Amino acid sequence: MRLVRGLGIGALALGLVAPFTGSPTRTQQRGLDLDSIARAIDEGSDHVSARQLAEWIRDRRPGLRVIDVRSPAEFHDDAIPTAENMPIDQLAKSRFAPDQNIVLYSQEGAHAGQAWVMLRSLGVTQAVFVPGGLADWREEVLSPLLPANASPAERARIADLSHYFGGAPRVEGTQDGEIAGAAQTGQRSRRRGC
Amino acid sequence: MNDLLIAGGIGVAFGWALECAGLGDPPKLAGQFYLRDFTVLKVMLSAMLTAMLGxxxxxxxxxxxxxxxxxxxxxxxxxxxxxxxFGLGFVLSGLCPGTSCVALASGRVEGAATMLGLFVGVLLVGLAFPEIEPFYRSTPHGTLTLQRLTGLPYGIVVALVTVIGVSMLAWIAKREAAR
Structure with a gap:
């Protein structure tokens, strides 16, 4: 009888603690919430530009977590400062706190976009991705083109941001190869829009 | 093959637990329907609580x-x-599909009779399936769970079911002690 009572009390304790332990799964409901995904894509709240990300990193935005979804080899070769490497297969197994601002990036953006959908399907809604990936980072942050028609303040803002990350802005009107400031090699022009 | 062995092991353990609980005994099971014997309810509630919390x-x-x-x-x-x-068959025979196997394993002829009825029923439904299929697939509601039905978080549902289950078990224990 004492054993039965003990079991009953144990079950009651386990049951009553259950509401305070959070969900046993990362996904409240398995599968994609297509409406919210469509809305996020429509509003553009699914992505962030490389330059915006650079400002977040520079301003030490609270809870920012930059995740590189490429392979470790590519990550060691070159990566966005403060980023951590988490290849796609690891991403699905990881846990993310609700207060983290996750920014995903890949080489050109396609894999990061796919990773974004994966995280959405796992119930992680506080993630964004960089559409142009590391290529955009190089082009918009490390060696941004300073538009000739922009105001001096705007040009200074872009240049400052670039210098913060050790980059060198290019001045519009000069040849693509001629870079104002430090030499930047290995930068090929690429097709936009992917 | 490994899965089959594991399933076989779990099946034997399940049957053994049912037999230990006395659920191979038809009068005991039928007693639940006349509110004379609450063994079935106790086994079901404790199994539900164990599985849910597990x-x-x-x-x-x-x-x-x-x-x-x-x-x-x-x-x-x-x-x-x-x-x-199902309920009608349960109260008539005093056995459900699982317990009929247990009853047969422990040598009760009621178990064999119930299992025979079970297989005949399965065969008849299988043969008539093309005719009854529209009814079989009517009023679909998808996978309905308590949390989907009530909109409450999983943890809250677990707590509520635990409180209800344990209260019922406590009530049964008190009732049995009073006798």
Whole structure:
């Protein structure tokens, strides 16, 4: 009888603690919430530009977590400062706190976009991705083109941001190869829009 | 092959537990319907609580994925009719499909009779299936769970079911002690 009572009390304790332990799964409901995904894509709240990300990193935005979804080899070769490497297969197994601002990036953006959908399907809604990936980072942050028609303040803002990350802005009107400031090699022009 | 061995082991353990609980005994089972004997309710409630808390905490501790468990879909009307037919057979024979195997294993002839009825019923439904299929698939509600039905978080549902289950078990224990 004492054993039965003990079991009953144990079950009651386990049951009553259950509401305070959070969900046993990362996904409240398995599968994609297509409406919210469509809305996020429509509003553009699914992505962030490389330059915006650079400002977040520079301003030490609270809870920012930059995740590189490429392979470790590519990550060691070159990566966005403060980023951590988490290849796609690891991403699905990881846990993310609700207060983290996750920014995903890949080489050109396609894999990061796919990773974004994966995280959405796992119930992680506080993630964004960089559409142009590391290529955009190089082009918009490390060696941004300073538009000739922009105001001096705007040009200074872009240049400052670039210098913060050790980059060198290019001045519009000069040849693509001629870079104002430090030499930047290995930068090929690429097709936009992917 | 390995899965079959594991399933076989679990099946033997399940049958053994049912037999230990006395559920191979038809009068005992029928007694539940006349509110004379609450063994069936006690076994069902404790099994439900164990499974529910096991799945919840197993999931919480990362030992299993509750979403990977198969939840049968709800077809309200056909399942209501099926439940009534099942209940009628249960009270008439004093055995359900699982306990009929247990009863047969422990040498009761009622077990064999019930299993025979079970297989005849399965065969008849199988033969008539093309005719009854539209009814079989009527009033679909998808996978209906308590948390989907009530909109409450999983943890709250677990707590509520635990409180209800343990209260019922305590009430049964008190009732039995009073005798």
């Amino acid at each position: 799945v919840f905490w197993g999931g919480r501790l990362g030992m299993l994925d509750p979403n990977a468990l198969y939840v049968p879909e709800t077809y309200l009307l056909p399942q209501l009719v099926g439940g009534l037919v």
